[in-house]
Amino acid sequence: AASYRVVLRAHDGAAIAQAARDIGRVLAGAGIEVRMSMTETMLRKEVDGHFDLLIAAMLFIALLMAAVGLFGLGSAMGSNVAERGREFGIMRSIGASSAVVLRNVLAEGALVALMSVPLALALSLPLSAAIGAYLGELLFGLAFPLTVSAAGALAWLAVVLLGALLASGLPAWSASRLSIQLSLASL
Known part of the structure; x- marks a missing residue:
């Protein structure tokens, strides 16, 4: 099990939540299971x-x-x-x-x-x-x-x-x- 950290320029909650969803979709599309994401x-x-x-x-x-x-x-x-x-x-x-x-x-x-x-x-x-x-x-x-x-x-x-x-x-x-x-x- 590996963990990764993604650093964003945006700091508002809505932009961060949207980025987390987008990253989750991209990883899922690549066949990588995301068990948890946390800001x-x-x-x-x-x-x-x-x-x-x-x-x-x-x-x-x-x-x-x-x-x-x-x-x-x-x-x-x-x-x-x-x-x-x-x-x-x-x-x-x-x-x-x-x-x-x-x-x-x-x-x-x-x-x-x-x-x-x-x-x-x-x-x-x-x-x-x-x-x-x-x-x-x-x-x-x-x-x-x-x-x-x-x-x-x-x-x-x-x-x-x-x-x-x-x-x-x-x-x-x-x-x-x-x-x-x-x-x-x-x-």
């Missing part, structure tokens, strides 16, 4: 559909990993607040307001999230390059180049920070609501 637009739509599915699956996996990380951060911050109850009580007894305690815990959550960024970059860039090379070789016999979108990276950083603030929100709120008497009762 580049059709091929591009088909390939784009496959890539859309692949990108959606990878985005879902990334979001799932982010959710697991944020649940872990929320759990760690909750444990942190529970262990540091006395510290928050002392802060409150020497004049720190609930807002100061709240900001303190939220800032810690954001700091932990920011500390994860270098590790995420160190893992994601080589992994992305390897996956791109594998898929490119598999599909087209040519590795995909690694292209990093600065806007995409900044958007992901914003999502991580927002998620960290949300994950730290309940523990921070709990810490800011601790009464001085209750938190210092066991001293």
